Amino acid sequence: MLSVALGTLRTRWTSFAASFVALALGVALIAVMGTALAATLDAPEQPPERFAVAPVVVQGARTLRVPTTHGVRTEPLARPRPVPARTVAALRRLGTVVGDRAFPVRVTGGPDGVVGHPWPTAAYAPYSLVTGRAPQADDEVVATVGWTRTGTRLRTARGTVRVVGTAAAAPPRGTRSGPGGPAATAPFETALFYTTHRAARLSPVGLQLVVEAGPEAVRRAVGHADGVRVLTGDARRLADADPDRDAEALTALNALFGTAGGVSGFVSVFVVASTFAFAVAGRRRELGLLRTVGATPGQVRRLVLTEALLVGVLASAAGCALGAWGAPHLAGWVVDAGLAPGWFTVGGHAWPYHVAFWTGLMVACSGAATAAVRAGRVRPAQALREAAVDRGTLPWSRRLIGAALLLTAAVTLALTLLGDPGELLHRKSYTSRPMLLISAVAVVSPVLVRPLVRLLTALPARLPSATGMLVREGVAAGARRASSVVAPVLVTVALAGSLLGATGMLSASKTAELREHTADFVLTPAMASATDGFDAATLDRLRRVPGAVVSATAGTEVYVVEDGVAPIGSEARAADPAALAATVRLPVTAGRLSALDDDSIVVNEEWARHTVGQRVTVWRGDGTRRSLRIAAVLATGTGDNGAYVTRANAAGAPVDRVDVGVARGADAGTVARSLRTAAKASGARVRTRAQWVSAHAPGTTRTTRLGYALVLGIALLYTAVSLVGTLTMSTAARIDDLRTLRLTGATRAQLLRLTAAETLTLVATGTLLALATTAADLAGLHIALRLQSAPAPLAFPWTAMAATATTCALLATAAGLLPTALALHGHGRSGALGAR
Template structure:
């Protein structure tokens, strides 16, 4: 059997090229993703940056820890607490105490991402003066890097400043673009100081801090927890793992899909060959073993090739992830072996799974198949394929119905709308041979009635060769379906969030700050003094609650006065009244475990304070961003980060907008109309999600090209006698090629139609979930992307069909010329 399998591979190599290429690329991608995930797990210990030269850093409480029966549960606080004043007094007795302040600096036309600090903290990075001197006046600054020269004036949202010096870091890489003010000016710009540096013995500092709740004394490598955004690396790694994990899963799914499709068509194409072997005395078991040995041989070679390609591609992927800010700057591929084992054996298993059904079908080939002359498919589907396709289709329908009935919000989660379409895609692909005949007859109904025989031939060739049509249409189906499902899901959710925001916003004008520090009390007083305008400031915070006594859940919170909020915002409610909200109550949504009006619940506020609040009203879950509503007193320290303004009767909108802009000008706020604010803040999918989907679609399109090229070339090569018969019947070479191209385009249209149908069904499920969640949202089908993908598939299919057909016609013409000579 092995010698027969090797001989078949040598003589029919073109039949196995497509599967070999698809499988090797799939293994390469799995290798790359595995190496990336393994390298992400080996996170190096991050060294301190902002306080690399500080002896001791004392930081106020920034985490909430709640004991539960199964252990402590911890969440980072939305609003860290400052070090208590009494503790600061004790620390000053030990040595010099320097308060740290970090705040964003916004310029009119300069670089983004500038961070302000007091000058006294520069030595703790450490920064050293390269040119100039330290700042002495409120309008003087020192900047890091070399983008700004000494003497330059910078126009910021808090006033124009003059650069009097530049600094460079000596302890680590340039991790920020710093702007240093005098200590007094920095305290004016950022009164909040969550941490301080103490120049004293660490043991004495710990003794002075004692048991103060939540206060941390950081020394050595632990000082990195005082760096800005210390969780950034872990967030980026989590997002990167999700991205690469999804891409790796799709790679495995598509590679098995392509290999199985190619194997099934290859076996159907070789039925006469198997019939001859049966006539010569081969048993069904020998036929199955031959096909399996062919697949294992190709799978082993393809897996080894894929591992080699993956080792070359992984460093390039890591560099791309760092460049696109999808991974930390230190991320590189490490020295790991288990991803190679995983990829190799996964590839071999994929080859075996892809050929299992085909081998059983090959073993059932009757000896009489050797005598068949007709190329028409008499039986387009096996019983097992029909049962499996029907089972998967029913599973997709039942799980969708259960999700809609029990937890519609689950359908809006990224993991769900990424994986769920694959079930429906597989079911449709398995049942495709049953669907291609009616679809091809529908698509070719008009061309078949036009003068000439071309339309009729296209209809009959694609309809009678149902297996060939289904095999070529399958990769088009998966690509179009993935493009429509993934991009359509994100577009639908984005549209739902935008519609939700539009329905809730009734303000005439919306005012937003220049940075995350929000509006200060002085700005709020100036805004309230504007005649003819009623304002409703709101602040972003968070609350924490225990569910089932073991899970500490964080919910976004909006703090606002209920009266002005009701006047400028339309809050949807399922129970209760917004006007009942006070300092002793809370408005929750139906996603909360406890959501009955009048019920009291224990929560922890954004600064970690525990409170028992009464539920005043309940909002619908919506798209998951409704969060909770609180009064400002229950969001201590949270600055107003949005102000909705309503104009009283008779107030001129232009005059009011000008007065509001004048009031926020010192802090750099922006005044927009309600519609302009909605357009500017239109929700969009996260950058990592878009990058992941584009990577997945790139993989799918690559596999589509490989599978279509291989399957179409196999199908065209097998039709040499048919094409020769058309020439003998009087068709010219160009007419034959036009016929082949028309058939290829028809098959692509069938696959695109099935893929669009699959995507539409998935999006209808999501649309139903949004309707159950009381979110008005249109169904967003990415028609432009679908047209682009279908066009690319059409070009690939046409080229893949025309090239072997032209070569076959040329060989036939050469033989005819030889006969005439």
């Protein structure tokens, strides 16, 4: 049997080329994604940056520690606490103590993200002066290199300062310095260093200290101070501005690579299965001849499976080699695109290649399993007698599988809508759920192709030209070929519609929700005062604006332990209840906002306890514990409706937002001008509702866009492979039919037009099925949004779907016309007669 299979592969290699290429690409992608995932799991910890040479760093309480049924669990605090004064005094007795402060600075015409520090902390990075000197007066600063120079005067929101020096940080441990030394190293921050006195005035609260003393002595001095932690060695990285930025980037990469790998496997199964099935269907006469000379059904099945095994081994090996070549290129791309840290590399892991190889082999064998069963059913002389018309293209096994998949998709959707409709709004859900529905429709697509083609060709078939009739009858006679063309188009267009449609609907819903809940005007503080919020004088001026109803709120967070498992943080705002109700329209489903007081809280329906009058135990933003009564309940919406408390429960959070409503009878234009005048001195920004919504409307992140582009690119690549393979094989099988049409008087141009018409009809059929599948998928999301009190219109991403369908049409037309033109080349009418 092995020798027969090898002989078949040698003589009919074109029949297996599409399966080989698709499988090799799938294995390569799985190997690349697996290698990249392995690299994210073994990522090195980010080295300390700001305090790389500090002996010891002492931080105030930054985490909430809550005892649960699973032990003590922690959660980052929204309002970290400074080191207690008593602990600071004990530390000063050990040695030099330098207070660290970090605060945003807005520089007119300067870069974004400038941060301010006191100059004495620069020595612990260590920063060294490249030009100039250290600051000595309140209006003097030292700047990091690369964005300004010594002698420049900078206008900031807190006054004009003069740059008296520039400094560069030494490269982090384990990195190479450039030929220019430290100055050649890319800075990890854009900073301005002030005098100690000026930095303390700009940011009164210091959250961490550098102590010039031994770690053990510092730990003894700290003792059991609540939440205070001592950082030494690599743990000093936790004192950096964003110690988890690498981990967050790698988490996004995990999602990107995991989704791309899943789509690769999902699409490759369809392509390999359809091409194997079509190849076997085209060999009915050959298999019938084998049965005639004595081959048993089991031998025929083993022949087909052996062929699949051989193709699988060769393709998987080629895919692993291709993956080893492509993995470093992928790593370089994600680094260049800013999706991964600069140190990110791949390699050194063998298990992704084992997973990819054996997965490819399993896909090849499983994809050929149905075709092998069908091949074993060929009777000894059946294929020699039957006409070239496909019958029984959808066996009962496939019907049952399709029904089971459809039923599973419907039941799981119904259960989710009844139980937790918010689950459908999560990215993992709306990315993976469409695949189940697409699989179901693709499995049963052969039974849907003929009626849809008859519908599409109903009018053309009545025209004087015979093209419409020939397309209709040609598809009816070649149902397997038609299904092999329709399936990849269905998968690709439906993926584009479902993924992009879901994100579009969620964005539209969030935008509508934001517009509904935003006041007439919204004011935010200048960037430089964001940590301190609005000052009292500015708030007083705003409240005196005629015709303005002012609600000043502070951002904070509250934590609750649900089911005794772990603390869950929820964004909250501290507000005056009466002013809040007069300026914004919140989706209250129970209770009253006016009932909010210092002993109560407003929650949303997502909380485990959300009954008005119940009491919930919460931890405030600074970690203190309170028992609060539920005063009102908000609809869950798209998940952005947080909790509300009064200022007494906001743990000293500054006012960082002012919502302003226009009183009845007042002129909105006059109020806007008065608000800008009142806010001008503080640098606060005044935005209308439309401006606020435009600036804060949700949109897809760059990582998400690149991820979708990668996923859809993979699907289109597989579609091209499938179409080329299927149409090349079908053209070879139809060459006699084409020559017969030439004998009846058809020209080459007419035959090419007929081929193009058939192909485009099949692409249109696949697109119609994709539209129906996308509609069913997005309808579930639409219902979930309505149940969450955040309805959004059922909207298709028409542009993306049209572009995807057009690309499929171009690929299919090219894949159909080229082999047809080559097959007709040199076969004129006389050649056809001679052949007959």
